[in-house]
Amino acid sequence: MNASVTARGASCPYCTHWSIRVHSRYQRCLSDAAIGGADTLICLRVRKFYCGSPDCARTTFAEQVPGLTTAHARRTPLLRGMLERIALSLGGRPGERLTHRLAVAVSRMTLLRLIRALPIPEPGTVTALGVDDFAFRRGRDYGSVLVDMHTHRTVDLLPDRLNDTFAEWLRVHPGATVICRDRASGYAEGARRGAPDAIQVADRFHLLYNLTDAVDRVVRAHRKCLHDRPASEAVAQPAPAPAVVDGWRAELTRQRWAEVHALWDKGIGHTAICRALNLDDKTVRRYARATSADELLTQALRRGSALDAHTAYLAERWQQGCTNAATLTGDCASAATGAANASSVDCCRPGGTAPHHRPRHR
Numbered sequence: 609m610n611a612s613v614t615a616r617g618a619s620c621p622y623c624t625h626w627s628i629r630v631h632s633r634y635q636r637c638l639s640d641a642a643i644g645g646a647d648t649l650i651c652l653r654v655r656k657f658y659c660g661s662p663d664c665a666r667t668t669f670a671e672q673v674p675g676l677t678t679a680h681a682r683r684t685p686l687l688r689g690m691l692e693r694i695a696l697s698l699g700g701r702p703g704e705r706l707t708h709r710l711a712v713a714v715s716r717m718t719l720l721r722l723i724r725a726l727p728i729p730e731p732g733t734v735t736a737l738g739v740d741d742f743a744f745r746r747g748r749d750y751g752s753v754l755v756d757m758h759t760h761r762t763v764d765l766l767p768d769r770l771n772d773t774f775a776e777w778l779r780v781h782p783g784a785t786v787i788c789r790d791r792a793s794g795y796a797e798g799a800r801r802g803a804p805d806a807i808q809v810a811d812r813f814h815l816l817y818n819l820t821d822a823v824d825r826v827v828r829a830h831r832k833c834l835h836d837r838p839a840s841e842a843v844a845q846p847a848p849a850p851a852v853v854d855g856w857r858a859e860l861t862r863q864r865w866a867e868v869h870a871l872w873d874k875g876i877g878h879t880a881i882c883r884a885l886n887l888d889d890k891t892v893r894r895y896a897r898a899t900s901a902d903e904l905l906t907q908a909l910r911r912g913s914a915l916d917a918h919t920a921y922l923a924e925r926w927q928q929g930c931t932n933a934a935t936l937t938g939d940c941a942s943a944a945t946g947a948a949n950a951s952s953v954d955c956c957r958p959g960g961t962a963p964h965h966r967p968r969h970r
């Protein structure tokens with residue numbers, strides 16, 4: 609449809625000076641919401657005016673029609689608002705499909721551009737603030753996500769997980785009275801400096817996660833005890849006192865634990881720590897997971913070997929001449945289930961009858 613502006617003049621958008629001196633005319637096309645299921649294009653004839661104010665930096669300006677045009681826009685505010693709501697509700701591809709059905713077809717990239725162009729809403733005052741880290745690139749780059757714990761909405765994203773950045777954000781956005789965080793020292797220090805009056809609490813997720821992790825480590829460390837003793841006896845036994853481990857290996861473990869945690873508390877990622885300390889990724893994760901170096905040393909003491917229960921039997925069989933590892937493994941498994949097989953014992957004795965069990969001499 610064709611349209612033109614009937615007003616006699618227009619106000620300069622820069623200095624609000626009213627002008628009726630027409631510089632030129634041109635036509636601009638605006639897409640609007642569909643009418644009767646058909647797409648709508650408004651061909652609007654508009655004018656350029658001279659700005660008569662001597663203080664204005666602009667010589668000419670184009671007139672705008674309130675509610676219909678904005679500077680450089682090719683869609684009406686009504687259609688733009690509709691597309692923004694579709695983009696926010698459905699995202700790119702599903703939104704694109706819906707716009708085709710509504711006769712306001714745009715591409716998925718247009719919808720994504722509309723979302724990116726939206727102003728970021730101000731978080732307002734957040735009284736209960738949650739903070740945690742997230743990975744831009746797992747193992748390398750981490751940021752921080754801030755959440756309003758009352759509405760469970762994301763408030764802001766920080767480019768890293770350093771306590772300085774978090775403290776600065778809290779200073780710029782005062783009002784937090786409760787800060788929910790993980791149990792790492794980085795956010796604790798940032799919260800203490802940025803919001804010294806706020807109460808710091810460990811959030812439920814991290815408490816349960818840490819509890820699960822701790823229980824898992826304890827059960828793994830005592831797995832042998834659980835297998836060897838009846839359940840009633842195992843429960844009745846008092847926990848053994850942790851042994852003191854000395855030696856250069858123990859010293860190295862303590863030193864490495866301190867180095868890993870010093871870097872970890874600074875917010876440095878796993879991979880960077882691996883490179884800095886020249887350690888394997890699994891080793892760094894094990895050190896980072898341990899709450900103290902003694903925990904690692906105790907685990908090493910209790911770990912033992914799967915062969916411990918069969919040492920005497922294996923020594924006896926070795927003396928008898930059976931040195932075949934596969935046969936000995938089968939014998940140990942049979943002994944463990946109480947179903948030792950006499951034929952398998954005979955076959956590997958010196959002069960045994962099974963030709964495929966050839967003794968291996970070392």
Ligand SMILES: [Zn+2]
Pocket residue numbers: 620621622623624625659660661664665666
């Ligand atoms: Zn002006």
